[in-house]
Amino acid sequence: MSFSLDGVSVALHEQARHDGQRITSDSWEEYPVLRFADVPRVTTELIIRPEARPLGAGEASMAPAIAAIAGGIFSALGTRPNRLPFIPENL
Secondary structure (H helix, E strand, C coil): CCCCHHHHHHHHCCCCCECCCCECCCCCCCCCCCCHHHCCCCCCCCCCCCCCCCCCCCHHHHHHHHHHHHHHHHHHHCCCCCCCCCCHHHC
């Protein structure tokens, strides 16, 4: 199974915060992202496939990861999320 931690972070956390006048999440400490403490143990397996064209080290799975989370929310709640991140106020 392939997944993207970046995709999970985008789907569930990432958004620029502001106070109406300016961006308030203007540093890495203030920007909401998936933190290492929230990440399950991941096993990486490199597959040698010289006949296949390169797709990157995870970028190709980012959009499907976000779509899978959206599909799970739809299955559970009956509403299709259409605004990121998928937090209660955006559903």
